[in-house]
Amino acid sequence: MTGFPGFALRRAVGAIVTLLAISVIVYVVFYATPGNVAQITCGPRCSPEQVHQVAQQLKLDDPLYLRYWHFLQGIVVGQDYSTGTSVEHCSAPCLGLSYQSDQQVMQIILGKLPVSLSLVLGAMVLWLLLGVGTGVLSAWRRGRLTERALTGVTLAGVATPSFVIGLVLMIVVCGQLELLPFPEYVSFSDDPEQWMWNLLLPWLTLALGEAAYFARLTRASMLETLAEDHIRTFRAYGVGERSIVGRHALRGALAPIIALNANDVGAMVGGAVLTETLFGLPGIGQELVHAVNVVDLPVVVGMVLVIGFFVVFANAVADVLYAVADRRVVLT
């Protein structure tokens, strides 16, 4: 196939191959570690019988590649686990059981996903508005005081780790000024208004640092476009500066903005660990930190895969959108 559909298809196949490779690496790294895998998986408080049962369920006597195949099968068609007396069915996509919390890994992840998505998508709106707005403003007022001030502010934004921004915001807004209560997650379906107020600071925390990157990118791409010949032609035809900056130069910046945005949204679903931990939001990132601290291997492996899925998926979408936004891109 050629042209755009073929490109999209090839990109999708590439994404699946990448995901498979990530799953192999993750599986091998975590399940081929030295030490008693059954004991680690089951947790420190497991009795020898339970450990034995886990060892059987994980088929630890089989060679590694068979166990991986088994794991993969679970994701595609589901799996049955005997829990001694009864049989528990884990439907596809099954990422295994967490023996420490006695839950299916997929259920744990699905329970946390709405929180992470609320956080990331809300923050995305903010960082796009703030970041692209700042970038356009600096490109428009280039060479003036406004641009210099904005460049300074964005540099400070890039230089401050997000958890420091969050910490300061929380202390000033909630602690000193008492404008907002300390955030506490309320689900959207329970109370949309409270949902928003409680997520406001986490959104800002995530968005401020990110907006700085977008401002830099927007400004740089717009200035690069402004230096191109076709802009000079527009000027010669008497097109106004506002239209040149706002329409034509911004269009040139669109493709990289889309690419970076898709990339970051994917990475943030799991990567907002710091913001989630700081504000006590029960999202994917916080669950992963918890799983890491108690060495709950099935949850760690499952989470890395799900987060990897979001990153790979977002990158594929970014590539496709990039091609749509910028016709100059050669489709290979």
Added chain:
Amino acid sequence: MSEALVAAEIPEASASGISGARQFWRRLRAQRAALVAAAVVALLVLAALAAPLLTAIEGQDPTTYHPSLVDSARGGVPIGSFGGIGADHWLGVEPQTGRDLFARLVYGARVSLGVALGATAVQVFLGVVVGIATALGNRWVDQLLSRISDIIVAMPLMIMALALLAIVPGSFPRPVLVALIIGFVAWGTIAKITRAATLTLKELDYVAAARLSGWSTLRIARRELLPGLAAPVITYAALMVPVNIGIEASLSFLGVGVKPPTPSWGQMLTSANVWYQAAPQYLLLPAGALFVTVLALTVLGDGVRTALDPRAASRLRVGTGRKGEAKA
């Protein structure tokens, strides 16, 4: 997060490669902001290197508890104004434990800078070796290594680092481990940059001449390609150092990075979190140190990029009507 942007701003390999160290210094010196940043970075590095000396002058060390300096009746708030700042404790003491904050801050600088530089070194080494091998190898090697780099880029960095830190036994020296892990999960971009630059370089006449005179691939890579790769690789590495500092601080903030009693800025922020009202300086010191360090390194990295690729800066200045200030 930042990698995509950083990569987008990397200069391409030019035929002349690094056009003389002297020219580089001249261009770097022409940028006031970069100079100030370089001075700040130099001071920080000095402070980190001289940490034992500085704390010896102060007469303190980072791990001794001073229970007499905190008010146990008020939950362990430091006694005295501004968190117990005085001639004995230049920046006051830590709430609850009474450990000297100046000592913890300068020893924290060692961890922060050491881990970041170590991680960057690992990233550069892996990225350059894989990148050159990808570009010089045959089709299959190229395909295989390119896919591996793709996968490394696609792996969520923080997540992999978090997960890997969980399974390594606690006896392994923690700062070294953190540096290695950051290095091992984030070399993909540098491999891609190296591959692209090497592909350009290897078509050049002087490389062809070397090949015709029967040089081995290894010798060509070392003698002919590496100098040409210096500009793009140094640029990227300079921008990665502050990013790595942020990652180390984040991991330590989450409690999975550098473990106590080794002081680290991220870790200090975690424990300072609850003390912001009673002892604000305990929070402000590590936050300020992180901010200044990352800012200085970022500005310096920007300066290095401009000095190595003056076209990038002048491209961005076109049409501003202030050509006199074009940084080149």
